[in-house]
Amino acid sequence: MTVESLLAPALVGVGGALGAVSRHAVGLRVGGDRSVLAVNALGSFALGAVAAAPVGSAATLLFGVGFCGAFTTFSSFAVGTVRAANETGGRAAAAVAALNLAAALVAFLLGSLVSGGLLN
Amino acid sequence: MERTSHGVLLVAVGGFLGAVARYATDAAASGLVALATRGAGLTVLDGTATGVGTLTANVLGSFALGLLLTRTSSERIRLLVGTGALSSFTTYSTFVSDAVALGTPTGAWYVAVSYVTGLTAAALGLAVGGRDP
Numbered sequence: 001m002t003v004e005s006l007l008a009p010a011l012v013g014v015g016g017a018l019g020a021v022s023r024h025a026v027g028l029r030v031g032g033d034r035s036v037l038a039v040n041a042l043g044s045f046a047l048g049a050v051a052a053a054p055v056g057s058a059a060t061l062l063f064g065v066g067f068c069g070a071f072t073t074f075s076s077f078a079v080g081t082v083r084a085a086n087e088t089g090g091r092a093a094a095a096v097a098a099l100n101l102a103a104a105l106v107a108f109l110l111g112s113l114v115s116g117g118l119l120n
Numbered sequence: 121m122e123r124t125s126h127g128v129l130l131v132a133v134g135g136f137l138g139a140v141a142r143y144a145t146d147a148a149a150s151g152l153v154a155l156a157t158r159g160a161g162l163t164v165l166d167g168t169a170t171g172v173g174t175l176t177a178n179v180l181g182s183f184a185l186g187l188l189l190t191r192t193s194s195e196r197i198r199l200l201v202g203t204g205a206l207s208s209f210t211t212y213s214t215f216v217s218d219a220v221a222l223g224t225p226t227g228a229w230y231v232a233v234s235y236v237t238g239l240t241a242a243a244l245g246l247a248v249g250g251r252d253p
Contacts, residue, residue, distance in 0.1 A: 013139055024131045047214070068211075070138065073212060074177075074210035074234075078178075078210075079242045100212070105216055108216045108220060
C-alpha cells in the first residue's frame with residue numbers, strides 16, 4: 001500500500017461524506033421526491049461543470065466522483081418511483097422517472113457548456 | 121434525530137463508506153471489462169467510460185435500499201445505511217455522465233437498461249422486505 005493508492009479513496013470518501021450531508025440538508029428543507037429531483041439536477045450540473053474544466057485528478061476524485069456522485073442518488077430515486085407507482089399509479093411514476101432523466105441530462109450539458117464557455 | 125449533529129455524523133460516515141465502495145466497485149468492474157474485452161481480442165482504452173461499474177452500484181444499491189426501508193424502522197440505521205451509505209453508493213450524476221460519454225445509440229440503451237434493472241431491483245427489495253414498517 002502506497003500513500004498514493006490510499007489518497008484516491010480518501011479523497012472520494014471525504015467528498016462522499018460532504019455530498020451525503022448536503023443531500024440530507026436539501027432533503028430536510030424540501031422533502032420527498034422533489035428533493036431527489038433537486039439534488040439529481042443540481043449535482044448533474046456540477047458534475048458537467050467539473051468534467052468540462054481542466055481540473056486535476058485530485059479535484060475530480062474529491063468533487064466529481066466523491067461529492068457529486070454522493071450528492072446525487074439513484075437508489076432513493078428508484079425506491080421513490082416504485083412507491084409512487086404503487087400509490088398513485090404507473091403514469092405518475094413514469095412522469096417522475098422521465099422528469100428526473102430530462103432535468104439531470106439538461107443540467108449536465110448546461111454545466112459542461114457553462115464551464116467550457118467560461119474557460120474558452 | 122435526523123436534525124441533530126449525531127444524525128448528521130451518521131449520514132457523513134455512511135456517505136464516506138458508500139462513496140468509497142462505489143469507487144472500488146467501479147475499479148473492479150473496469151478491470152473485469154478490460155479483461156473480458158482483451159480476451160475477446162478487443163481493447164478498451166484506459167479511463168474510457170463503460171458505465172458497468174455505475175450500473176452495478178445503482179442496481180445493487182436500489183435493491184438494498186428497498187430492503188432496508190421495509191425491514192428497519194430504526195432512524196439511526198436509516199440515516200447511516202440508507203441516507204448515508206446506500207444513497208452515496210448509488211449515483212445519478214455519474215449515470216448521466218456515463219450515458220453522455222457513451223454517445224448515441226449506446227448511451228440511450230445504457231439509460232434504458234439502467235432504468236429497467238434499477239427500478240426492478242428497487243421493487244424486488246421492497247417486495248422481499250415486505251410491508252413498510
